Amino acid sequence: xxxxxxxxxxxxxxxxxxxxxxxxxxxxxxxxxxxxxxxxxxxxxxxxxxxxxxxxxxxxxxxxxxxxxxxxxxxxxxxxxxxxxxxxxxxxxxxxxxxxxxxxxxxxxxxxxxxxxxxxxxxxxxxxxxxxxxxxxxxxxxxxxxxxxxxxxxxxxxxxxxxxxxxxxxxxxxxxxxxxxxxxxxxxxxxxxxxxxxxxxxxxxxxxxxxxxxxxxxxxxxxxxxxxxxxxxxxxxxxxxxxxxxxxxxxxxxxxxxxxxxxxxxxxxxxxxxxxxxxx
Numbered sequence: 001x002x003x004x005x006x007x008x009x010x011x012x013x014x015x016x017x018x019x020x021x022x023x024x025x026x027x028x029x030x031x032x033x034x035x036x037x038x039x040x041x042x043x044x045x046x047x048x049x050x051x052x053x054x055x056x057x058x059x060x061x062x063x064x065x066x067x068x069x070x071x072x073x074x075x076x077x078x079x080x081x082x083x084x085x086x087x088x089x090x091x092x093x094x095x096x097x098x099x100x101x102x103x104x105x106x107x108x109x110x111x112x113x114x115x116x117x118x119x120x121x122x123x124x125x126x127x128x129x130x131x132x133x134x135x136x137x138x139x140x141x142x143x144x145x146x147x148x149x150x151x152x153x154x155x156x157x158x159x160x161x162x163x164x165x166x167x168x169x170x171x172x173x174x175x176x177x178x179x180x181x182x183x184x185x186x187x188x189x190x191x192x193x194x195x196x197x198x199x200x201x202x203x204x205x206x207x208x209x210x211x212x213x214x215x216x217x218x219x220x221x222x223x224x225x226x227x228x229x230x231x232x233x234x235x236x237x238x239x240x241x242x243x244x245x246x247x248x249x250x251x252x253x254x255x256x257x258x259x260x261x262x263x264x265x266x267x268x269x270x271x272x273x274x275x276x277x278x279x280x
Contacts, residue, residue, distance in 0.1 A: 072103040080112040087119035102127055113138070117157075124148065145169065151196075152176070165190040172197055182207040184233070191216065199223065209233070210266075212242040213254075219246045222253060228262050239266030243273065250277035 069087070071079065079102070087098045098120035102111060110132035111124065121142040124133065130148040136156055142163040145153055152174040153166060159179045165188070166175055172194045181204050183189055189208045191200060193215040200213065201223040209232040213222060222243075230239045241264070243254040251273040258268050 068099055070099075070101040070103070071105060071108075072101065074105045075107050076105055077107050078110045078112075079108065080110075081116070082112065082114055084113060085115045085117055087116070099123065110134075148172070155180075160184055162187050164188075165192075166194065167192040169194050170196065175200060175202075177202050178204065180205050183209060188212070190214075194219075202227075207231070209237070210240040210242075212240070213244075213246060213249075214242055215245045216249070217246075218248055220248045220250075222249065222257065224257060227257065228260060230261055230264055230266065239264065241266065241268040241270070243270045245272035247272070247274060248277075249273045250279050251275045252277065252279035 087100055100113075100116075100119050100122045102108065102124045104126040106127070107129055108127045109129050111130065112132070112134040113122075114134055114136060116122075116135060117137050117139055119138070119141045121144075122135070122138065123142070123144040124130070124146070125144060126147040128147060128149060130150060133145070133148070133150060133153065135143075135158075136154075138155060139157050140160050140162070143155065143158065143161055144163070144165045144167075146165065146167045146169065148169050149171060150169055151171050153169075153172060154176045156176065157179060158164075158177050160182050161180075162184055164177070164180070164183060166172070167190060173196050175191070175197065178201075180202050184207075187207075187209045189205075189210070190212040191197070191214075192212060195217045197216050198218050199221045200219060203223060204226055205224055206226050207229040208227070209230070211227075211230055213219070230241055232239055241258055241261070243249070243257070251270065254270045254273055256279060258264070258270060
């Protein structure tokens with residue numbers, strides 16, 4: 001798949017805003033954002049077509065606003081898109097067209113997307129200085145938060161994503177996803193290698209396709225009281241429960257979770273947890 005991108009210093013932006021009707025069988029044309037990069041002198045950078053001073057409208061029938069934004073390897077310190085509400089409306093294929101990606105930006109300290117309700121994918125990976133992330137309205141899609149300096153992660157409106165991964169966040173102590181009820185289709189939940197995470201609370205979660213809780217050094221409790229189903233929607237995909245190498249998590253808690261799953265026929269790997277701990 002060919003993509004046309006505009007390089008604004010080290011900034012890669014792909015924005016689908018074509019005005020012609022898209023042929024379902026032909027590769028979509030992704031037009032580059034024509035904005036300019038301006039250093040404001042206060043540690044922030046303005047990109048003209050994304051700074052809220054003018055409306056960015058995508059006329060594709062399956063996307064609204066930005067259809068793909070990739071910020072990779074930049075020196076940006078802050079990203080704020082206060083008026084962006086959607087990176088996907090209805091179906092979008094291939095899925096990468098409706099995505100926000102923030103990869104390997106060593107100075108990026110905050111990402112603010114206060115109005116974003118839906119994106120097919122929001123991937124935030126390898127931003128080692130990231131201490132602030134605002135996604136208060138996001139309801140679904142894929143969400144990956146990995147390799148950050150966040151101490152807490154709050155996704156208050158997230159209800160039914162198709163993938164949720166929180167991994168390798170060295171100082172992350174708290175994950176709050178109170179409305180999360182199901183990870184649909186091939187919905188994987190992965191919580192791994194978060195060295196400071198002490199507790200996992202997802203009180204409303206009922207259904208996932210696979211569950212991985214692995215390598216969390218101080219995780220002492222999993223509060224997943226409603227989880228009863230680990231089963232993919234597709235019959236040829238195997239369900240898995242992988243709860244391993246959490247040295248202070250009671251092994252009996254992981255075994256109790258497995259025992260209450262209804263109709264689970266997949267593969268379970270439960271090991272490397274605290275076998276000396278007792279459960280009520």
